Amino acid sequence: MMTANADGSDKTKLWFVGKAKQPRAFRRAGINPSSTSIKWEHNSIAWWNTKIMIDYLRWFDELIGRTPNR
Numbered sequence: 001m002m003t004a005n006a007d008g009s010d011k012t013k014l015w016f017v018g019k020a021k022q023p024r025a026f027r028r029a030g031i032n033p034s035s036t037s038i039k040w041e042h043n044s045i046a047w048w049n050t051k052i053m054i055d056y057l058r059w060f061d062e063l064i065g066r067t068p069n070r
Contacts, residue, residue: 013039014039015056016040018046019044
């Protein structure tokens, strides 16, 4: 999921959903998804589900609460 303001000057982390807890491509490259600028979530069918959406909305709500009004 991508989130940005209308003119694109304020962007958030990209959220991806996949099947693997630690994707093979990340593992082979020695990359930990939590140390990158993306948020990786996983479930057995690689779909956005209620739990992931609630996690996203809570994260986004916290982010907005920390951002000063412009």
